[in-house]
Amino acid sequence: MKKFTNFFILLIFLFICSCNVESSENSWPFSQDKKYKAIKINKDGVHYKIINANDNKEMFTTWARYKDPNDVKSGMFSYLNNSEKTPVFLAAYHYSHIGDVTFIGVWDIPTGKLIRWVKADGYIRNLSWVLDKFKK
Known part of the structure; x- marks a missing residue:
């Protein structure tokens, strides 16, 4: 019985770790x-709600580029121009029906305002390159 319990705990641990791969x-x-x-x-999971972690108050909710149904x-959290003065949140919305493109919104966290949309060809999930577009 103890072996079964240990095996079950191991399975749960592996499941939790695999669920956090995308998060990290x-x-x-x-x-x-x-x-x-x-x-x-x-x-x-249609949008992201950004919350102040200190008081759990909602700051803003992301939205898709177009009103078409989308999730x-x-x-990704980051900083604009690698400066800790402007924290931003990026959210990607993919559109296959308008030519297989992804629109990535960049929101200023303190104000909740959309700074801009970045358009990329294909189905994009890795957002680490997006802020480099601001340097051009």
Whole structure:
């Protein structure tokens, strides 16, 4: 019985670790400074709700580029121009019906304002390159 219990605990541990692979890869659900967290909301994870981690108050919710039914594919906390003065959140929404493109929104976290949309060809989940576009 003890072997079965240990095996069951190991399986649960491996399952939890595998669920967190995307989280660590995309730097969420918490920002690097642990001030903010992102939670997928709605039935199928349609958008991200950005929350102040200190008081659990909602700051803003991301939205898709177009009103067509869509769900967010990935998200990432970062800083604009690698400066800790401007924390941002990026959220990717893919559109196969308009030519297989992904629109990545970049939101200013303190204000909740959308800074800009970045368009990329294909189904994009890795967002680490997006902020380099601001340097051009």
